[in-house]
Each structure stands twice: as C-alpha cells, then as structure tokens.
Amino acid sequence: MKNLSAIILAAGKGTRMKSARPKVLHEVAGLPMLSYPVRALKALKAEKIVIVIGHGAQSVKDALGDAGVSFVVQEEQLGTGHAVICGMKGLKGAGGDVVILSGDVPLLTPQTIKGLLKIHSSGGKNRPTLSLITALLEDPSGYGRVVRDVHGRITSIVEDKDCTPAQKEINEINTGIYCADSGFLRDNLKKIGRGNKQGEYYLPDLVSLAVSQSMRVAAMTHADATEVMGVNNRVELARANSAMKERIATDLMYSGVTIIDPANTYIDSGVKVGQDTVIYPGVHLIGDTVVGKDCIVEDGCRIEGSSIGDGSVIKSYSVIESAEAGRDVVIGPFARIRPGSVLGEGVRVGNFVEVKKTRMGKGTKANHLSYLGDSLIGAGVNIGAGTITCNYDGVHKHTTIIEDGAFIGSDSQLVAPVRVGKNAYVGSGTTVTKDVPPGSLVITRTKERVIEGWGEKKKAEKKK
Numbered sequence: 001m002k003n004l005s006a007i008i009l010a011a012g013k014g015t016r017m018k019s020a021r022p023k024v025l026h027e028v029a030g031l032p033m034l035s036y037p038v039r040a041l042k043a044l045k046a047e048k049i050v051i052v053i054g055h056g057a058q059s060v061k062d063a064l065g066d067a068g069v070s071f072v073v074q075e076e077q078l079g080t081g082h083a084v085i086c087g088m089k090g091l092k093g094a095g096g097d098v099v100i101l102s103g104d105v106p107l108l109t110p111q112t113i114k115g116l117l118k119i120h121s122s123g124g125k126n127r128p129t130l131s132l133i134t135a136l137l138e139d140p141s142g143y144g145r146v147v148r149d150v151h152g153r154i155t156s157i158v159e160d161k162d163c164t165p166a167q168k169e170i171n172e173i174n175t176g177i178y179c180a181d182s183g184f185l186r187d188n189l190k191k192i193g194r195g196n197k198q199g200e201y202y203l204p205d206l207v208s209l210a211v212s213q214s215m216r217v218a219a220m221t222h223a224d225a226t227e228v229m230g231v232n233n234r235v236e237l238a239r240a241n242s243a244m245k246e247r248i249a250t251d252l253m254y255s256g257v258t259i260i261d262p263a264n265t266y267i268d269s270g271v272k273v274g275q276d277t278v279i280y281p282g283v284h285l286i287g288d289t290v291v292g293k294d295c296i297v298e299d300g301c302r303i304e305g306s307s308i309g310d311g312s313v314i315k316s317y318s319v320i321e322s323a324e325a326g327r328d329v330v331i332g333p334f335a336r337i338r339p340g341s342v343l344g345e346g347v348r349v350g351n352f353v354e355v356k357k358t359r360m361g362k363g364t365k366a367n368h369l370s371y372l373g374d375s376l377i378g379a380g381v382n383i384g385a386g387t388i389t390c391n392y393d394g395v396h397k398h399t400t401i402i403e404d405g406a407f408i409g410s411d412s413q414l415v416a417p418v419r420v421g422k423n424a425y426v427g428s429g430t431t432v433t434k435d436v437p438p439g440s441l442v443i444t445r446t447k448e449r450v451i452e453g454w455g456e457k458k459k460a461e462k463k464k
Contacts, residue, residue: 003096004117005182006046007087008037010103011054011074016233022056024103025063026237029244030268030286032063033231036106041099042068043110044117050090051103052083079200080176081192088185098185100178100203104230106240107247108177112227119218120179128218129184130210133177135225143173144204146219154217157204161197172221174204175228184210244269274310298333306337309345323355326362344379358389361404374416375400384410384428391416403438 014023024034034051041049049069053060057073072090074083084100091098097120099113112133120131134146140160145167147156157174158167185206192205210217222228231240248269249262256275259265264281267273271285274293282300285291289303292310297303300317308314308325315332322339331337331349340357343349347360350367358372361379366372368385374397375389387408389400398416402408406420409428420426421438430444 003094004044004046004099005048005091005094005096006041006050006099006101007084007091008034008041008049008051008069008101008103009080009083009087009176010034010060011052011057011077011083011086013055013077014104014232017237018234022060023231025056025060026231028106028231028237028240028269029248030270031106033106033240034060034064034103035067037101037103037108038064038067038069040108040110040113041101044113046099048091048094050087052087079194079198080203081189081201081205084185084203085189085201088189091182095182097179098182100176100180102176102230104232105175105177105228106231107227107229107243109227112222113177116177116179116220119220122218123216126216129181129215130206131179131218131220132207133175133228134172134219134221135175135228136171136221137173137225138171140168140171140173145170146172146174148172154207154219155211156208159196159198159202159204175222176203176230177228178203178206180206184215280316292327301332315351372400374398375402377402378404378406378422380405381408382406383408384412386411387414388412389414389416 010024012023017023017026025032038049051069051071052074053071054074054077061071070090072086074086116131116133120128142160144157144159145163146154147158147167149155188206188209191209192201194201196202207217226243231237245266246262248267249259249265252273253259257273258278260279261281265279266284268286270288272290274291276293277291277295279297280299283297284302286304288305290307291297292308292312294311295308296313298314298316301314303320305322306320306324309327309329311327312325312329318332318335320337323337323341325331325343326345328345329343329347332351334351335349336354337349338356341355342359344360344362346363348365348367349355353366353370356373358375358377360377363379364377364381366383370383370385370387371389373389374391376399381402390413391397391400400414400416401419403420403422405423408426409430411429412426413431415431415433418432419435421436423439424436425441426432426436427441427443427445430442432442436442
C-alpha cells in the first residue's frame, strides 16, 4: 500500500482491567494485544507506524522492542481526538492516507484493514475523505452510535453518554477503526471541540466535520463484530483469547495437524507445528515453540519456547522449557526438561525424570526417576532408575561427564565434577566421587552381611 501511514492509540490506562499493567500489554495467545495491530499493519507494508503512548509508556516501548515503529507520548489523556493530534506529530511530512487503530483490538486482521482501504479508495474523484468500520450489536450500550440520514448516508457519530433516547435505540456502532486523508486530518483535528459530557476531544466528531464540508464519508459494516471489538476488561480479554485460540487451531488443522479437542488445546500465536502431528486435549504450546512432523503430544503437556524433532512422542503431563529435542525422541510421562537441555536423536527420558542444562547423545536412555543436571552425556548411555548427578556443592554448580556407551546402575550418585569414561560401568548403589577410567567398573557398596535369627530375636523382644 503506497503512501500508507498509521496511528495506533495505546495511551490509556484501561481502568476497567483493574490492573497496574497498561491494558494494551495484557496478552492474547501469548502476545501483548498491541502487537496484533502492529503485525496487521506490517503485513500491509505501512510505510510508517506511530504508536501513541501514555500510561506505562516505557513498559509499552520495552514490550514492542525493535518492532520498527515510532512512539509519541500523550502526556495528558484528553480523548481520542487529542491522541490522534499527538500521533500526527510523528507523521510530519507524510502524505496519502492514515489508518487509525486502537491497541486493544487484537483480533483485527490485515484482510479487514485491506477491505477498509478498498472502500476508502473507491469512487474515483469522489472517493471518501474519511472511512470507518461499523458493526451491528444486539446490545450497543456503551458504544458510539452511527447516525444516518434517510438515504442511509452517515451524518455523525454520537457517543453513548451523549445520545438522545432515540439515538440509544440505534444498534449500529462505531468500532474506532478509521482511514482518513492526511490533509483532512491536519486541517480538521484542531476543529474538534470538547462540548460533551466527558469534556474530551472525540475523534468521531471528524464525521460531522467532514459532512459539514460536503466531504464523502464511507463505512464498512463488518459481519463479525467480535473481530473489530476492543478489549476493555478481563471478561472481554478471555473472549479474545478464546477467539484467537480457535483461529490458531483452525489454521493448524487446515495445514495438516490433528487437534483432537481444539476447545481444550492452548496454542500461542507464532507456534509452528508440522504435518501429521497429533495434539491431545489439555496441551499448552507456548512462545516460539516448534513441533515437527509426525509427532504425538499427549494430554496435559506444556511445551514452552522449545523445539521438538520429527517423529517424537511427548507423553502425558510432561513439561519442556527452553529446550531442544531431536528426531524420534520419547519424553515422559511426567517428565520435566528444563532450560538449556538438548536431547539427541532417539533419546528416551521416562517417567519422573528431570533434566536440567544437560546434553544427551543419540540413543541415550534415562527411563525412570532420575535427576540429570549440568551434565554432558554421550551416545548410547543407559541411566538406571534413581540416578542423581550431584551438581551443586552449596556454592557452585559443577559438570558431570558420562562418555559414550557407559552404563550407570540404579540408585547411583555422581558427585560432580566427575567423569565416567567410555563403556565404563557404575554398579548399582554406587557413589562416584572420582573419575572412572574407560571400560572399568566402579562400585562402592558396603559388604553385605547376613545375621541368622535376627527376625526371631526381634519378635521375642516385642513380647517382653
């Protein structure tokens, strides 16, 4: 879209959210609400995007990071008209059209904005000066009403608190999404007054200003009011999350992913899942997670900021955080893979095994009840049940190294720093405190003693 600029209004506190956090930073499907209109405008290749900030200005800037936008601070919140006046300061010299969005409309799609732009560019020499999106609601309470004349032409927008009884019966509402000629904005924003019950500069007053100058005002009435509605409280935030969750799941299913119960599956925006993967109910896929092809993710798993290789199986109620699993890995059930862990191809991490900042080589297995922390484990290693790498001495963390082909017997403790050599054996019940040479056996059990008659002696003592 050539010569397209945009202003996103994000200065308000959002008092109905009952939160210390700026409203636009509350998350929908894992991203701040504000990021969605930014993404939509980026998809349309808007040349410049100005975000008007106020409450929690620095935190909003920090959240957007290097999104390629600019910011203007609205020091005093005097209404939406005043916010756009501030925003236009960031568009000095910009010509063409300006799209005006709110930062609390996360479900708005690029296709809808494109539809508004199409209407705004229609009519040749009689093209609209100002275009907006409206919606029809059964209960329009709280929203500005769209007033039309007998010919169906928009004449004004009246805010809910300023409506007459007759105007309150109108069910067509203003969504706060506009496209306007930049010259018209510069000439008319300063004409907006504050003669209303809120004492604010209302941006919708631009409609009546345009009409009074015989300029054309066009509207696109959206069939899906949910997409264009703002989020003002926690109830509406939950609804937005639900709608976005459904949208994400639908897109994945059309791409070849099986989601057994979409209503009870939670997948963040930006998560990638390969074809023929099956996702069971109660799964949470969070952040920039990538799940490969032909995987199975069973009930109740939580995978955050991690990558899972093709053909892997994540069994029920496993938690994976900031980790990497290769092809054909099996994890769980009830396993925890903590940040910094890398599991090679064909690794098996079984029930109630915790892995932290550990690399496990191809084909290595730890199937039961173990803790592996700060370790480098080679290929083809067998880790017996109850094995612990004792990585913390109370002050520092230390590394355990287990080389290829080693066998670690059940109920063993490896006190780091320590190395177990290639193809070495650690006997069950052993505490390893020194390096174990390759191919050797280490065992530290105490000698087994059998005391005959012990049981009968104890029974006799109880009878006394």
